[in-house]
Amino acid sequence: MVDVQWWLSAYDNRVHAFGNEEAGRDFGEALCEHCVPNNKISCTDDGERCLACLLIFGDLLADTLGEANWRAS
Numbered sequence: 903m904v905d906v907q908w909w910l911s912a913y914d915n916r917v918h919a920f921g922n923e924e925a926g927r928d929f930g931e932a933l934c935e936h937c938v939p940n941n942k943i944s945c946t947d948d949g950e951r952c953l954a955c956l957l958i959f960g961d962l963l964a965d966t967l968g969e970a971n972w973r974a975s
């Protein structure tokens with residue numbers, strides 16, 4: 903399972919995919935390595951999504967689903 907949150911960064915006004923393992927830090931790091939202090943992150947996915955995050959997320963998803971399919975068959 904690819905566990906990310908799509909949140910809006912006030913730095914570039916793009917919605918990035920942030921991993922949940924970053925919780926507890928005072929900044930978030932998106933899949934595309936865009937780093938944002940927590941107070942610049944809005945917990946909304948209402949906006950234009952970061953293309954790099956979308957592509958990386960798609961790859962992760964394909965890997966995860968691919969593995970699950972192999973195990974099931």
Ligand SMILES: [Zn+2]
Binds near residue numbers: 917918932955
């Ligand atoms: Zn991004």
